[in-house]
Amino acid sequence: MDETSPFVSFKGVVAGYGGGDVLKGIDFDVPQGGVTCIVGPNGSGKSTLLKTVSGLVKPRLGEIWFKGQNLVGMSPKQILMLGVVQVPQNHSLFREMTVNENVELGAFLVRDKKVIAERMDKVRTMFPIVTERANDKAGSLSGGQQRLVEFARCLMLEPELVVLDEPSMGLDPKTLKSMFNTIRMMNSVGRTVLLVEQNARQALKMSHFGVVLENGRVRLSGSGQEVLNNPEIGALYLGGSIEETRAR
Amino acid sequence: MTTLLNARNVSRAFGGVQALNDCSLDVQSGSITGLIGPNGSGKTTLFNVITGYVKSDAGTIIFDDKDITGARPDKVFALGVGRTFQLTRIFGRMTVVENMLVATQHGESWLRGLTRSKSTKSELDAAMEWLEFVGIAKLANLQAGALSYGQRKLLELAYVLVADPDVILLDEPAGGVNLTLVNGISEKIRSLNKGGKTFLIVEHNMEFVMSLCDSVTVMHQGKNLVSGTPVEVRSNPLVLDAYLGGGDDEESDREVING
Numbered sequence: 001m002d003e004t005s006p007f008v009s010f011k012g013v014v015a016g017y018g019g020g021d022v023l024k025g026i027d028f029d030v031p032q033g034g035v036t037c038i039v040g041p042n043g044s045g046k047s048t049l050l051k052t053v054s055g056l057v058k059p060r061l062g063e064i065w066f067k068g069q070n071l072v073g074m075s076p077k078q079i080l081m082l083g084v085v086q087v088p089q090n091h092s093l094f095r096e097m098t099v100n101e102n103v104e105l106g107a108f109l110v111r112d113k114k115v116i117a118e119r120m121d122k123v124r125t126m127f128p129i130v131t132e133r134a135n136d137k138a139g140s141l142s143g144g145q146q147r148l149v150e151f152a153r154c155l156m157l158e159p160e161l162v163v164l165d166e167p168s169m170g171l172d173p174k175t176l177k178s179m180f181n182t183i184r185m186m187n188s189v190g191r192t193v194l195l196v197e198q199n200a201r202q203a204l205k206m207s208h209f210g211v212v213l214e215n216g217r218v219r220l221s222g223s224g225q226e227v228l229n230n231p232e233i234g235a236l237y238l239g240g241s242i243e244e245t246r247a248r
Numbered sequence: 249m250t251t252l253l254n255a256r257n258v259s260r261a262f263g264g265v266q267a268l269n270d271c272s273l274d275v276q277s278g279s280i281t282g283l284i285g286p287n288g289s290g291k292t293t294l295f296n297v298i299t300g301y302v303k304s305d306a307g308t309i310i311f312d313d314k315d316i317t318g319a320r321p322d323k324v325f326a327l328g329v330g331r332t333f334q335l336t337r338i339f340g341r342m343t344v345v346e347n348m349l350v351a352t353q354h355g356e357s358w359l360r361g362l363t364r365s366k367s368t369k370s371e372l373d374a375a376m377e378w379l380e381f382v383g384i385a386k387l388a389n390l391q392a393g394a395l396s397y398g399q400r401k402l403l404e405l406a407y408v409l410v411a412d413p414d415v416i417l418l419d420e421p422a423g424g425v426n427l428t429l430v431n432g433i434s435e436k437i438r439s440l441n442k443g444g445k446t447f448l449i450v451e452h453n454m455e456f457v458m459s460l461c462d463s464v465t466v467m468h469q470g471k472n473l474v475s476g477t478p479v480e481v482r483s484n485p486l487v488l489d490a491y492l493g494g495g496d497d498e499e500s501d502r503e504v505i506n507g
Contacts, residue, residue, distance in 0.1 A: 017394060041426045042398030043387075089397050089424070140265050144287025144452075166397075169424050172286045172452050174493035198398070198424055239427030 006065075007032035007192050008053065008161065013062035015052050022048040024216035026062070030161075034208035035183065035193040037224060039200040039237055045216045046196040047089055050163050053194065054086035055079040066161070081109060083160035087150050087167065089196075095139025099149050102138050103130055106156030119156050126182060127152040143170040151182065162186060164195040168203070180206055200238050204228040212237065251310075252277035252446050253329070253415050258297055258307030259470075267293040268304070269470035275415065280437065280447045282457040282478070285467030286491055291450045294467070295417055299331050300324040312414070330413030332404045332421065340393030344384065344403055347392050348375035351411045378406040381436060383429065398424045405433065415446040422453040434460050454492075458482060466491060 006029035013026040022045045030036045038046050051057035053064060055076035064071040071079055093102045103123060107116045124131045129145055130152050138146060147170060154162065167183065168176050176199070184206055187193050197203035204210050210227030212220040220233060227233060253275040260268040268290045275281045283291050296302035298309050300321040308317045316324055325331075339347050352371040379385040382402040387395065395403060401424055408416055418437075422430045434456055437447055451457050457464065458478040465475040468490045474481055481487055 042402065042424075042429065043384075043396045047396060136265065137263070140262050142288035142292065166424055170287070170420060170452070172284075172491060173454055174491060175287055176452065177493050198426055200427055235428070237426055237428055239431050 006030060007067070008194065009063075009065040010049075011063045011065070013049070013052055013059045013064060015048055015057050015059040015062075017048075017057075021060070022216055023052070023059070026213075026216075026218060028211055028218050028221050030192065030194055031209060032192055033187075033190065035187050035195070035206060035224075036209040036211065037200075037203045037207035038194070038196045038211045038213055039198075039204065039227070039233075040213035040219070041237055044213045046213055047165055049213065050086060050165050050194070050196060053079075053161075053163055054084060056086075080157070083157070084163065085154045085157050085159035085161070086163035087154045087165065089165035089169070091143070091146050091150075093138040093141075093146050093149055093153075096137060098135050099130060099138055099141070100134040102149055103153045103156060106153035109157060116156075119158065123152045123155055126155070126185070144172060144175055147171060148175070148179075151179075155186070159191065161192050161194060164193065166196055166198060168197060168199040176202075201228065204238075249276040249278060251275065252312060253298070253448065254310040255294060255298060256308045256310070258294065258309070259305045260293055260297060260302060261305060266470050268297065268307075271307070271467065271471050273465055273472060274475070275446060275448050276463065278441070278444060278446055279462045280441050280449065280460055282461035282464040283448060283450045283467065284452070284454075284457060284464060284481075284491060285473070289467040290470040291467055292419060293470075295331060295419055295450065298324075299329060299417065325411070325413070328414035329417065330408040330411050330415070331417035332401075332408050332419055338392045338395075338400055338403055338407070340391065342392055343389050344379065344392050344395070345372070345375055345388040347403060348379060348407060348410055351375075351407045374410050375406075378410045379403075381409075382406045383432075398426065401425055402429075409440070415448060416440075418447065418449045418451070420451055421449065422451055422456050430456060454482075 008030035010026045010028050013023050014021055016022040026049060038049065040046055048057055052059050055071065055074055059072050066082060066084065107119060110116055127148050129148050133141060138149060167179055171179055180202060183193055204224045204227055207224035210222060210224045211218060212227060212233055220227060220230060251274050255271065255273040258268050258271045271290060271294060285291055293302060297304045300319050303318055308315060311327060311329055316327065349371060352374055376385060376388065379388055382405055384399055384402050392403060405421060421433055430453065437460060441447060461478055463475065464478050464481045466473045466481060466487050473490060474484050474487055
């Protein structure tokens, strides 16, 4: 991990929709090569923060630095081409297209057919469902299965920064475990991961860094363990402190 | 206890996919019944068949001794079967409290409720009371479309509760909701249940399901696999294999099961 310069750096980011500000001045760094997890209550601005990274929401103020470039003002496509890929919170597959077609679409910026085929192979190994349901319409898959296909699609661009908005949502316990394993695996092969999770205890456990967002501001940031063990954060947002949980 | 809601031998295919395959489910009056199973096992389709959003190819749905098989969603709702959705459905252009008022007027058909201009004071009080409970009362006058995903889920929960149905079907109430709030929702369901409400809950958060439910049915490949108490279900080898995952990682297994 490169300790000298952060991979992504938020500097005074203010953003919102219509009248109000959802983000009220966000400052923190995402170190290169790690898994950084953002937690916080509903409506604290987590999804909005992720959208500012991928360019879907334009900050009113502030800067977001990624590999020496300010992402603020760039189009989502420009940001995508820099190697930042986001998997959104709500379902985003084309329901009338097959699973295979949806995944192939993930590589729409890649022209070389051979490269696409190689990446398809890699993705199929990681996500068996892409092979099992290759020719089924995406809309016929269950919510959790669609999530896995979205993941597979996102990896077709071999992104440097993977941005995940609640990857565990709607997943059964078995799939959830393999999902967290997949995130670890993506990270171990060099992808920096920035994610939002409500399944916060498990997510923080596998994260190198944790950030607590509260009402559009950073309440606390530190190592995943530090955030996990903070008693106040535990009571407010993690469903009780670790000690209480153990005592139960 | 008597059976309040019963699905008997229900089947439904979408194209080549057999989403429900001779599936049966019993919900006892006054119970909190959990419905769990792997992604794609047919839980949401069963909800859709019960509430009239999807027609079944075969089988019957009985609610309160009435055959409601094939009844339209508004009819099923008016009879006393309320539900939330996995992906929320709210009126984005209306304010949060207006969404709630539509729900309070469901007795006179939701369409009339939607077009009626005046709400009574008691309806408004009830709407605010439930918004207060789910913690979004201060957002009452905001356009519902501006809510975050988690807040939409909470609005939908409040929306169903204010309509006061006899049985409430919740599709992943804890999904995307902050853990501390999940505990709050759990407590409220318990207290509503003490007051006589029956619940049928689809949820992947095992701590939530196992601590809350009297009875759990596990679905697998469109069929009911096992039913029993939480203790019986979570120690059943079939369930461990189909749903909770193998024992390659003992500690994280326990975490998934115990939260």
